[in-house]
Amino acid sequence: MPELPEVEVTRQGLLDHLPGRTVTAIAVSGLRLRIPMPLGLLHEHILQRRIQTLDRRAKYLLMRMDSGAVLVIHLGMTGKLGLHEDGAARHRHDHLILTLDSGQQVRLNDSRRFGAVMVWPAKAAQEAECAFSAREGIEPLGSEFTARHLHRLADRRIVAVKSLLMNGRLIAGIGNIYANEILFASRIHPATEARRLTVADWRRVVVESQRILQLAIATGGSTIADFLGATGHPGYFQLHFQVYGRERLPCPRCGQTIVKTVLAGRATYSCPVCQPAP
């Protein structure tokens, strides 16, 4: 599920429960995620350590320990990080379980195993984080995300604007759903060459990106009480989409039929009237 808002909602939900807690046990499924589970590093740097805080960069969660070590978790396509009572039954696809001294467990459940778990030991954490962050794009909710900056990023790039929005090396956290929604709200056709967008176009992209992502976070956050529920899922699925998944349904703005196309291999939804083809 997770794009930036879902990861951020997960972070905010866990933030009430993790800081100050010590990891008293670690269990794994033994299955390989996108990269192998760093068992040795987990035991060496996370076990019996106290959690200081939980941050987010792009779609990654950074669990910072008092020692300076960092546990990095990526949720892939199907990953969910939930809080469960210690004795609760284990679920299929629980790949990492951190038991806390509060009697609760943080569990990473990921059926497709596209997620990833990494550990940065305290001694190497600063350097690792710098290298990591340099590979990730700018934060859509950060100060660098401006029309001017995007206009410059897109300059000379022969790529569809939707692909640029989804390029995590350039812009962090925007996946297929939110790229579709942002471009609809900005009234820009997804296949438009990025270099053709004017600064005014980019200004709409910036405004709509921030509005939609913040609304999604607030909506997910509003149901954060569910976070400790039986499933452990935070409040995804609350936002109702304007175009994503709405093939053949009427455009919420003009009533015209939403069309589905494939762009760079990803399902793409647009309104032929509100987002005229380039």
Added chain:
DNA sequence: CAATATACCTGGATGC
């Protein structure tokens, strides 16, 4: 170099 294709997995929806 930059853009696209492919591979990594499971599970749900759909169609025969």
Added chain:
DNA sequence: TGCATCCAGGTATATT
């Protein structure tokens, strides 16, 4: 009901 096929919110790597 069973079985095959397609599709899915991500990203690293290979290929053009």
